Amino acid sequence: MAKQTSVEIVTEWDIVAxxxxxxxxxxxLGFGTVDQARITTAISELARNIYLYARVGRIDIxxxxxxxxxxxxxxxxxxxxxxxxxxxxxxxxxxTSGGLGAGLPGVKRLMDSMDIVSKSGEGTTITITxxxx
Amino acid sequence: MSLKVPILKLYDCLIVSIQWxxxxxxxxxxQEDLLNKLYETGARGVVLDLTFxxxxxxxxxxxxxxxxxxxxxxxxxxxxxxxxxPVAITLVELGISLNANSTALDLEKGLEQLRKELGG
Ligand SMILES: Nc1ncnc2c1ncn2[C@@H]1O[C@H](COP(=O)(O)OP(=O)(O)O)[C@@H](O)[C@H]1O
Ligand SMILES: [Mg+2]
Numbered sequence: 221m222a223k224q225t226s227v228e229i230v231t232e233w234d235i236v237a238x239x240x241x242x243x244x245x246x247x248x249l250g251f252g253t254v255d256q257a258r259i260t261t262a263i264s265e266l267a268r269n270i271y272l273y274a275r276v277g278r279i280d281i282x283x284x285x286x287x288x289x290x291x292x293x294x295x296x297x298x299x300x301x302x303x304x305x306x307x308x309x310x311x312x313x314x315x316t317s318g319g320l321g322a323g324l325p326g327v328k329r330l331m332d333s334m335d336i337v338s339k340s341g342e343g344t345t346i347t348i349t350x351x352x353x
Numbered sequence: 354m355s356l357k358v359p360i361l362k363l364y365d366c367l368i369v370s371i372q373w374x375x376x377x378x379x380x381x382x383x384q385e386d387l388l389n390k391l392y393e394t395g396a397r398g399v400v401l402d403l404t405f406x407x408x409x410x411x412x413x414x415x416x417x418x419x420x421x422x423x424x425x426x427x428x429x430x431x432x433x434x435x436x437x438x439p440v441a442i443t444l445v446e447l448g449i450s451l452n453a454n455s456t457a458l459d460l461e462k463g464l465e466q467l468r469k470e471l472g473g
Binding site: 232233235236239240243253254256257258260261264265268312319320322323325326329330 | 410
């Protein structure tokens with residue numbers, strides 16, 4: 221019984237909507253202010269990547285409740301060009317857009333887990349989780 | 354419908370306090386406005402207060418970090434104030450440094466520090 225909410229990423233303003241939704245969910249789940257900031261930042265990075273590199277996509281947010289452990293699961297998915305070399309985009313400073321290249325490696329450090337599934341020409345799905353401690 | 358970040362002038366300093374969540378447009382506009390105001394007023398220092406900023410992603414950090422470098426290029430001193438613990442923690446975890454040479458706990462201490470650095 222997972223409660224799910226989502227935001228379609230089409231315009232720049234949807235990045236703001238997605239991270240606000242994430243912050244509200246994190247707050248409602250009882251995450252502290254530091255974890256709220258981590259989750260908000262992670263969603264902002266993934267939503268902006270969708271907007272920049274795939275044009276459109278979506279962010280789905282789900283509450284996790286497993287064996288009495290609670291957490292938040294976020295899925296960022298798009299049907300864009302995909303990521304050719306997943307290892308490379310996880311290197312600090314790697315960017316194809318003149319960005320800081322801190323997004324994906326940063327999200328990995330901010331969250332408890334990150335999983336990237338991407339196929340050239342078919343799109344990208346990135347799943348991240350954070351558990352309540 | 355973008356709100357502007359207000360920039361106040363006090364003596365020969367500019368005081369900027371980011372009071373609400375920045376979207377990408379606001380962030381870019383803020384950068385331009387700050388440099389224009391610096392040029393127009395000939396201010397020698399800037400206090401940039403982030404007390405009300407509760408998260409910062411790599412894009413906004415880049416815009417703010419670039420603004421800090423640009424202020425230095427224009428020969429003015431900048432003091433960064435009010436960074437909240439969650440923001441400091443996430444910035445370090447993202448691996449981002451804002452290149453601020455001078456920081457203070459709050460706006461008041463930042464202004465004092467800036468006036469000292471500017472030589473009274
Ligand atoms: N959803 C995506 N689809 C295609 N490529 C992506 C996607 N997300 C990230 N990338 C690629 O990964 C690189 C690194 O992303 P990131 O770490 O967020 O840094 P930045 O956005 O600053 O470039 C991007 O420059 C881009 O080439
Ligand atoms: Mg990015």
